[in-house]
Amino acid sequence: MARDADQGRAGSDKVGTICRALRRAIIEQALEPGAKLPEDALGERFGVSRTIARHALGQLAAEGLVELRRNRIAVVATPSWQEARDAFDIRIELERLVVRQLAGRLSRTQIAALGAHVDAEEAARNGPDAVSIRLATEFHILLATMTESPILIRYVSEIAYRCCLTLSLFSRPHSSECAINEHRLLIEALAGGDVDAAMALMHDHLDSVAGRALVAQAKPRGRDIMDILAPYAATPAQTRRKPATLPSARRDAAE
Amino acid sequence: MARDADQGRAGSDKVGTICRALRRAIIEQALEPGAKLPEDALGERFGVSRTIARHALGQLAAEGLVELRRNRIAVVATPSWQEARDAFDIRIELERLVVRQLAGRLSRTQIAALGAHVDAEEAARNGPDAVSIRLATEFHILLATMTESPILIRYVSEIAYRCCLTLSLFSRPHSSECAINEHRLLIEALAGGDVDAAMALMHDHLDSVAGRALVAQAKPRGRDIMDILAPYAATPAQTRRKPATLPSARRDAAE
DNA sequence: GCGCACGAAAGTGCATGCAGTTTGCGTGCC
DNA sequence: GGCACGCAAACTGCATGCACTTTCGTGCGC
Numbered sequence: 173m174a175r176d177a178d179q180g181r182a183g184s185d186k187v188g189t190i191c192r193a194l195r196r197a198i199i200e201q202a203l204e205p206g207a208k209l210p211e212d213a214l215g216e217r218f219g220v221s222r223t224i225a226r227h228a229l230g231q232l233a234a235e236g237l238v239e240l241r242r243n244r245i246a247v248v249a250t251p252s253w254q255e256a257r258d259a260f261d262i263r264i265e266l267e268r269l270v271v272r273q274l275a276g277r278l279s280r281t282q283i284a285a286l287g288a289h290v291d292a293e294e295a296a297r298n299g300p301d302a303v304s305i306r307l308a309t310e311f312h313i314l315l316a317t318m319t320e321s322p323i324l325i326r327y328v329s330e331i332a333y334r335c336c337l338t339l340s341l342f343s344r345p346h347s348s349e350c351a352i353n354e355h356r357l358l359i360e361a362l363a364g365g366d367v368d369a370a371m372a373l374m375h376d377h378l379d380s381v382a383g384r385a386l387v388a389q390a391k392p393r394g395r396d397i398m399d400i401l402a403p404y405a406a407t408p409a410q411t412r413r414k415p416a417t418l419p420s421a422r423r424d425a426a427e
Numbered sequence: 428m429a430r431d432a433d434q435g436r437a438g439s440d441k442v443g444t445i446c447r448a449l450r451r452a453i454i455e456q457a458l459e460p461g462a463k464l465p466e467d468a469l470g471e472r473f474g475v476s477r478t479i480a481r482h483a484l485g486q487l488a489a490e491g492l493v494e495l496r497r498n499r500i501a502v503v504a505t506p507s508w509q510e511a512r513d514a515f516d517i518r519i520e521l522e523r524l525v526v527r528q529l530a531g532r533l534s535r536t537q538i539a540a541l542g543a544h545v546d547a548e549e550a551a552r553n554g555p556d557a558v559s560i561r562l563a564t565e566f567h568i569l570l571a572t573m574t575e576s577p578i579l580i581r582y583v584s585e586i587a588y589r590c591c592l593t594l595s596l597f598s599r600p601h602s603s604e605c606a607i608n609e610h611r612l613l614i615e616a617l618a619g620g621d622v623d624a625a626m627a628l629m630h631d632h633l634d635s636v637a638g639r640a641l642v643a644q645a646k647p648r649g650r651d652i653m654d655i656l657a658p659y660a661a662t663p664a665q666t667r668r669k670p671a672t673l674p675s676a677r678r679d680a681a682e
Numbered sequence: 683g684c685g686c687a688c689g690a691a692a693g694t695g696c697a698t699g700c701a702g703t704t705t706g707c708g709t710g711c712c
Numbered sequence: 713g714g715c716a717c718g719c720a721a722a723c724t725g726c727a728t729g730c731a732c733t734t735t736c737g738t739g740c741g742c
Contacts, residue, residue: 185497186726187485210693221727223478226694227485230442234489236578242440243694243733258576265520321513323491323589327582334578441696465723476697481724498703498724687740694733705722712715 190218190228198237198248199309199336200302205250209238235330237337249337253386256338260382263331264375267312270328271358271374273319276365282318283363289314290355297352302340308351309336339385351381445473445483453492453503454564454591455557460505464493490585492592504592508641511593515637518586519630522567525583526613526629528574531620537573541614544569548607557595564591566610594640606636 194214197203214225229246232238239249251259278286293307309332316328354377361370449469452458469480484501487493494504506514533541548562564587571583609632616625 212693215727222694223726223728227482230482230485231489234486236581245693245734255576255578258578261524262521262579262582265524266517269516269520321510323510323513323586324517326491327517327586331578331582467723470697477724478696478698500704500723683742685740685742688738690735690737692733692735695731696729697731698727698729700727701725703722703724705720707720708718710715710717712713 186218186220186224187228187231190214190220190225191231193218194228194232195235195237195333196306199333199340200306201340202302203248205248205337205341207248209246209248211246236334249334251334251338251341253342256335256342256386257382259331259334259338260378260386263328263335264378266324266328266331267315267374267378268371270316270319270324271362271370272367273321273324274315275362275367275370278318278362283359286311286314286359286362290352290359293352293355305336305339308355309333311355335382339381342385351377354380441473441475441479442483442486445469445475445480446486448473449483449487450490450492450588451561454561454588454595456560456595457557458503460503460592460596462503464501464503466501491589504589506589506593506596508597511590511597511641512637514586514589514593515633515641518583518590519633521579521583521586522570522629522633523626525571525574525579526617526625527622528576528579529570530617530622530625533573533617538614538618541566541569541617545607545610545614548610552607560591560594563606563610564588590637594636597640606632609635 194203194209203209209229211222211225211229214228215222218225229238229240233240233246236251237249238246240246289307289311293304293311296304296307312332313325313329316325316332319325354373358370358373358377361373449458449464458464464484466477466480466484469483470477473480484493484495488495488501491506492504493501495501544562544566548559548566551559551562567587568580568584571580571587574580609628613625613628613632616628
């Protein structure tokens with residue numbers, strides 16, 4: 173599978189292994205946003221030294237799945253609502269590009285592979301949410317992989333994982349049935365070679381996924397305590413954090 | 428500005444410093460693609476241990492500026508022509524998004540800042556190519572920064588640096604004057620709030636930059652020997668690398 | 683009883699050291 | 713003279729150890 177450095181990111185294998193494991197744990201919500209990731213614990217768990225665990229955390233931080241603060245324990249990233257929205261916006265553009273490159277150029281084998289994946293999603297529909305979310309995400313990554321463009325693959329994977337993370341944060345029920353159907357329609361359009369239709373389909377699909385998840389900024393569940401308290405803290409002292417509940421206000425201040 | 432972890436990527440400062448230094452050295456072509464980056468040398472040069480240098484290399488590898496091969500000296504990345512093309516395609520989409528978010532929403536201060544930057548580009552026009560390339564790249568990053576979306580900023584920066592790297596690989600003369608003018612036009616459209624015009628302008632601008640650079644796959648200067656030799660190696664042994672010069676054939680092997 | 687300060691425990695930041703791998707050079711053989 | 717083998721230098725892969733920072737619990741003063 174190409175050179176391992178591509179997906180695993182770091183050249184080494186041990187680091188790559190840990191990255192993959194953590195990524196998966198994060199997107200399956202085994203590790204919730206905010207969960208602590210001490211270096212020693214990770215090292216011990218994976219049978220490596222802190223050095224390696226540290227390196228892996230660095231990589232994941234670069235991907236935005238982990239937050240690294242100096243002298244503090246690393247934690248699973250807790251994207252803000254606005255970041256989630258931004259991530260989806262970017263994702264839409266990237267995946268439209270994927271679809272544009274793929275429409276009408278998929279081999280029979282590839283189409284079959286996509287179909288099989290959606291079947292797997294279907295099968296997992298009644299299973300735990302985490303798994304079906306992961307499968308849905310992996311469908312998009314599978315699609316990206318078929319472009320064979322390493323850069324595009326990496327970006328789509330990364331942003332998809334991030335979106336996956338925010339999904340686990342904001343959307344609870346996660347209605348997957350429509351998403352699965354949208355996946356099928358998309359495959360059809362891709363196989364048929366209708367570029368415009370496929371791009372539109374992808375756009376709408378992701379938009380509605382985002383929409384279902386990010387409805388009106390839902391309640392910020394386990395979010396940062398400072399954000400949660402922001403509306404209550406009417407004190408002039410100001411919470412010294414992002415204005416939070418003001419979705420678009422931040423785009424202005426000349427900084 | 429913002430938390431340092433954003434731009435510097437790694438939480439630490441030392442690592443971030445080295446990353447920034449190397450990034451700059453790379454995009455200014457002080458370090459040409461293929462240049463070796465031994466850990467000890469880096470460590471010694473920056474007054475840190477190999478551990479830190481190694482970490483920095485890991486980050487840069489994640490950004491695609493450095494290639495990390497197991498047990499081998501890290502080298503500055505040497506993107507293939509196809510990768511360059513892919514990078515620009517992605518970049519176009521991302522920057523269109525930037526422009527879409529920015530058009531008509533820039534403060535007077537911001538517009539002035541952009542103008543000042545272009546002035547700087549103008550001033551550097553007769554200087555070394557490396558500097559004007561860097562300034563042109565930084566114009567786009569400055570633009571991205573104004574979206575205040577950390578994710579978008581990161582992605583645009585990354586891809587812009589990568590494109591910058593390929594520019595240094597493929598395009599020698601680098602005619603900057605038209606690019607500068609395009610920057611001015613873009614600012615105008617942004618200030619005027621004409622979203623569509625601005626997006627189109629950005630699209631054309633990047634497309635023509637890519638076009639000027641990647642004309643007909645130029646000669647792959649210092650490229651990977653395996654790729655260069657691929658067309659000559661008609662042996663059935665197959666070079667075990669991507670078929671190279673066949674742009675779209677390379678997509679298939681079920682892996 | 684409450685708040686504050688001090689100290690231990692936990693954790694990160696980083697350098698160094700050792701083992702394994704690759705590279706390059708010199709020697710011997712053809 | 714050229715080629716192959718082998719050894720030594722160079723470099724990476726990784727763990728461990730020490731110093732510093734943060735955190736949290738405890739006891740003292742009020």
